[in-house]
Amino acid sequence: MKLIIAIIKPFKLDEVREALSEVGVQGMTAVEAKGFGRQKGQTEVYRGAEYATNMVPKIRIETVVSDDLAPRVVETIAAAANTESIGDGKIFTLDVGAALRIRTGETDETAL
Amino acid sequence: MKLIIAIIKPFKLDEVREALSEVGVQGMTAVEAKGFGRQKGQTEVYRGAEYATNMVPKIRIETVVSDDLAPRVVETIAAAANTESIGDGKIFTLDVGAALRIRTGETDETAL
Amino acid sequence: MKLIIAIIKPFKLDEVREALSEVGVQGMTAVEAKGFGRQKGQTEVYRGAEYATNMVPKIRIETVVSDDLAPRVVETIAAAANTESIGDGKIFTLDVGAALRIRTGETDETAL
Amino acid sequence: MNKFTIPAIGFAALALAEPAFAQEAAEAAAEAVDPASVVSGGTAYILNTLLFMIGGFLVMWMAAGFAMLEAGLVRSKNVSMQCLKNIGLYSTAGIMFWVTGYNLMYTDVASWIGTFGPYAMQGVGEADLDTGYSVASDWFFQMVFCATTASIVSGTIAERVKIWPFLIFVVVLTGFIYPITGSWEWGAGWLDQRGFSDFAGSTLVHSVGGWAALAGALIIGPRLGRYADGKVNVFPGSSIPLATLGTFILWLGWFGFNGASQLAMGTITDVSDVSKIFVNTNMAAAAGVVVAIAMTQLLYKKIDITMALNGALAGLVAITAEPLTPSVPMALLIGGIGGAIVVFAVPMLDKLKIDDVVGAIPVHLLAGIWGTMIVPLTNSDATYGVQALGVVSIGAFAFAASAVVWFALKLTIGVRPTEEIEMGGMDHAEVGVEAYPEFARA
């Protein structure tokens, strides 16, 4: 199984979620995040003083999927989250050793 | 060492934390999350318009433990977080290459 | 590539971010977290009743970097986040199978 | 009453025994200042002025109510902007009502419009005894009504209008549109001569604001993604307690809005009527809440607090056209139906793809029309025909004039920000100050 971590633009969450459901992803978890990368955040003025908002709001989603589904999932997220503008984000893939569904005790693939 | 990621129901956090301490887990980190899976969220009505809250509030905890402790930890979380109702969540196990305690510079197992 | 997860004290975020930029880290993602470890949180009194805040506010940062850069990154974070006081946090290193830059489709090292 | 001996007061009492309309204030109060009784005249003058001042600061406070209601019902990325618009519009309205508003509305009104130019405020120690109250207190009281009209607009078209076009619209609305329609009735213009009856402004204030908001909503269009792919997307408000606070503030302010519209408290009769107005105003709001609570429970199995809040306001708007003559049961009926209107109209607007962020159109426009049309039921001086004439004529002008301004703005400087800015929130792009910079969004 693979753990796929994607950092995306907040307003893309719904589209990504729907796209994932369509390709058969059974579940995912999202977290509010802030990030920096190429996109550096902008300089604002507050009460006459300039300041840089170094980090930009992002959503970090993670989903664990079977090895064979993983590539589809990466493509799907990439397609759904792409706005062709800086700050679109990243997708990382990691190996998962084991998975367990708390409710039923089912493990690994069946647990996803 | 293993990184154990568990997605649980928010109100289960305290129980899980206490259970983990008992089995000798030295530390853990929790993050506010939203997720979807079997449990789909409900439809609400706001000002006469229906809408689906697709994602459900969850807590994402992660703890890094020694390989031998890992199974115990997974069981413990599963036991503590289980309510036998949909949405109880998942537990994932990943390999961790290295660990470091910032304060002391201790590494790996001793850093946990 | 390595995924480096660091749990640090919230007010250290800026220093860590700047230090990482200096050693050439191209991007990172931060999340608000609460944790427990050696540092146990303190007991407060609210309306005459004592209660323990078991978990302490932390920031969880993650950054994916090339294998060779990884050690530097770990050192850098450790140096920047260290206050020599309990609760400074941990740094974990995991292997990353693949990386993708959503905007351009670049993969792996070039995507970071 | 008739047992009442001292001529002066008794006289004034009778003079104001029937609901006093703006234009009548002068004569009425003038009578009150019967040479036969300087003292009672002096005291009456002071008390009338005091009523305007108390009513005035209560209605001024409503500006804060709208600000909080709207800050609570928009998404957090637009909250700073909404606060800015509200303090900006109140300030603009105050200045414009002096620059042109008051004179267009009240000075030598030639049937459908008054005189152009700034108002000559009274000097130090000056007092115009003929009016029976300080003209400055009257100006202040009328000014806050004008500002209320503008507050109504900001809520409907929130989250998608740039600050400058919005403020320019407020300039025209408070400097020209509101005063002109106002002159027809409260300025003793043609509608008043026909016998139109709108005690405190269900039509003159609330519907006019509602029409301006509707014109804006139609021309500006809905918020991005609000009605995407055929379904209504919900954008929940960011803070229910702020919206609740705003509603309570408005409710409080309304005692000044309706009560001081009696325009005099220098006689036993007037002050008694003001008291009665307080009671009816409160009853109508209460009924609006109760009806909205009951209906949302029945329709949706849950009680939508935002509907209950709108229900209170709809009840208040509905009773505003005639808060004096209704009996308590009538006040409950009038306000309760106001609440019902909100519960039905809010989703209806969504069906029509009219995006009204805070529900100002159901609350101020529709409940305002309802309140105006039902006046004859309790006030025999009014007729359904003339009430309809007023609703339609004022509505037509307010809507048309507002539409022209919105169009002009759209074609010139543009009203909406870019899609990207709207997605990111106006606070970021135009205010540069986040409303809640420290709080993570879920």
Added chain:
Amino acid sequence: MNKFTIPAIGFAALALAEPAFAQEAAEAAAEAVDPASVVSGGTAYILNTLLFMIGGFLVMWMAAGFAMLEAGLVRSKNVSMQCLKNIGLYSTAGIMFWVTGYNLMYTDVASWIGTFGPYAMQGVGEADLDTGYSVASDWFFQMVFCATTASIVSGTIAERVKIWPFLIFVVVLTGFIYPITGSWEWGAGWLDQRGFSDFAGSTLVHSVGGWAALAGALIIGPRLGRYADGKVNVFPGSSIPLATLGTFILWLGWFGFNGASQLAMGTITDVSDVSKIFVNTNMAAAAGVVVAIAMTQLLYKKIDITMALNGALAGLVAITAEPLTPSVPMALLIGGIGGAIVVFAVPMLDKLKIDDVVGAIPVHLLAGIWGTMIVPLTNSDATYGVQALGVVSIGAFAFAASAVVWFALKLTIGVRPTEEIEMGGMDHAEVGVEAYPEFARA
């Protein structure tokens, strides 16, 4: 001016030279309307009515204060519900006080209860000169007191009571329980005849609300997990600034609550006494704050702001039974002890496993008893025995009647939501609208 006849006011002034207690209002005002001076009578009538209206809108504003205080002290998952309960209870109280409340409390009170049925509100232009004030203004002023009683209850039993049983309880409390005990004293019933003294309602309003809340807390039980496995679990309030705002609103409203309870301002003496009441009211609240601050610092090494806020309110409640006769040092003493009561009683209630979310029992019930019992210290017309009689008799009835209603509700439609719903928050289950939908919970 010189036409004016001296005796009138001087006479009225003397007539009201002694502090006027609720039940005396009628007679007192009657005297004020000395046939020898219709004008002064007219002016007095207007000023008395104005006092009721100003006091009335200030006390109405307290409804917003309770709403904000409670919204700030409950957990965010129940904030929308708390807002809904507060606007719902204020609306319900207003209607019920007309349906049955006012007449039960004030009309032809036969020793322990008045007359059943809706109140016949005054008609347009009507004025009952015998009372010396507009009856509508009096009705409005009394109504907001009734609503205050209900507001007290909502805070104690927050976060665990379904909306409908709550509103039904409010119907009975404001329509029957409060008016009945009220009639005993302010309705000139048996307690008044015994010489019980409760100027603005430490017992009649605050303790009655407190008893109703206590009965509810006992019968409904604590919030889930509040006293789990032997220890007190803390559920911190979601917004301290809202709680602070609520307290300031209540403090402001209290000037109307106590000040206008002088019931007249038509004479030099009355208005001077109202001023003195303002001072004492403020002093008592200030002392409550200072004592709570000092004590929490000493006891806990930190200053619990929520205790300081409760301290202000306890000081206000304590002075409410007699805000006129105390000297400033006495007012400070009375209010300061009120603050001390809060600091001691809040943890005590936890020991007894009585879950009072906002501290309404210490603030309104205990400080109310304290304030009522200490009246004789500064007011020689009152005796400790009769004060105790009033506290006990009113308390017994209010508690018993409330308990019956809560039990009936528990056995019939049920008062509490399911455990799962309570864990998830009432906003989700009953309101369907989150208070802060965008903010992540830590």
Added chain:
Amino acid sequence: MNKFTIPAIGFAALALAEPAFAQEAAEAAAEAVDPASVVSGGTAYILNTLLFMIGGFLVMWMAAGFAMLEAGLVRSKNVSMQCLKNIGLYSTAGIMFWVTGYNLMYTDVASWIGTFGPYAMQGVGEADLDTGYSVASDWFFQMVFCATTASIVSGTIAERVKIWPFLIFVVVLTGFIYPITGSWEWGAGWLDQRGFSDFAGSTLVHSVGGWAALAGALIIGPRLGRYADGKVNVFPGSSIPLATLGTFILWLGWFGFNGASQLAMGTITDVSDVSKIFVNTNMAAAAGVVVAIAMTQLLYKKIDITMALNGALAGLVAITAEPLTPSVPMALLIGGIGGAIVVFAVPMLDKLKIDDVVGAIPVHLLAGIWGTMIVPLTNSDATYGVQALGVVSIGAFAFAASAVVWFALKLTIGVRPTEEIEMGGMDHAEVGVEAYPEFARA
């Protein structure tokens, strides 16, 4: 009571027919002796007292305004502390103004200071007819002004001062510093004799508070990291809607602040002037907002809402020295320049490394000086020389005395918390209650 000599007040009525300035009130009322009429006298007494009471509760409400403004502009880790300081300072001020303040300021002022000791509040039913109003109402009105001065300080030095040193400073400020400088002018002391003119306190209240704040800011130093490594680090306020609410509350309160400073409403002239003051007060605030909006747009391409809010307050402070004599255009000018001062001064203070969290120094000190110096432009009774004398002498004393106290506190119990505590926030360390415990920080 029986000493009641009819003539007294009627003359007051006439005497106050000219605009009354603060310091004249006493004499004016004293001179009052026309053998004409009691009743009008009685009525005037009641109306004057009523003005003080209404003005008083409106200014009391400003304490809530400061609390919300400051709670909104500090970081969330210090919000509970800011709320605590605000309710604590208002309570402390009220007590100290009774203990020493009032007498030092108003009783037998020997040129630069009054009498030491607590104020003997009027007894039940007592009325001092010579004054023409209830002394208790006057005390209440003056007390809330004193509290306002303290509120100003808390904002500037927020987020870095421990609670106890802060409250001790408030004790000295409200019990001694403010009353002493106040006595020079409103106590009819030496400055008043020189003809200094400060109608409602641009200098006596706002600048004094501003000087105390400035002394504190200089001695205490900026917040940790505020001016680290040569650049200004921005700490955005935690809640813009709360800051906006606070500003609207202050705006509302200001009608009482300036309006009731007319000190009388018992004559047609007085009440007319109060009305005019309402208008000018509102106009100045509106201009402050508009200018701040326009300037931030031009300077920064975005409209900083916090500057717009400060602009409103600066306009209000600027008009406070003379809200009566300006024409509307003059009021707009005076207020507008107040707004401009804020936009320029806020960043200037940062350059000087003076850390003023809420902008109280530009708003209250600088706009207060501006308002005081410009009085002669519209009021021929004032001269630039004497105005400057007043600004300088009062400023010198207030600044020096405050500096001494801050130094003494610094050297004794210490003013600041440890660095670690300041980093972690005062709520955690001194209050023990988080303002928003449930919300995650981004």
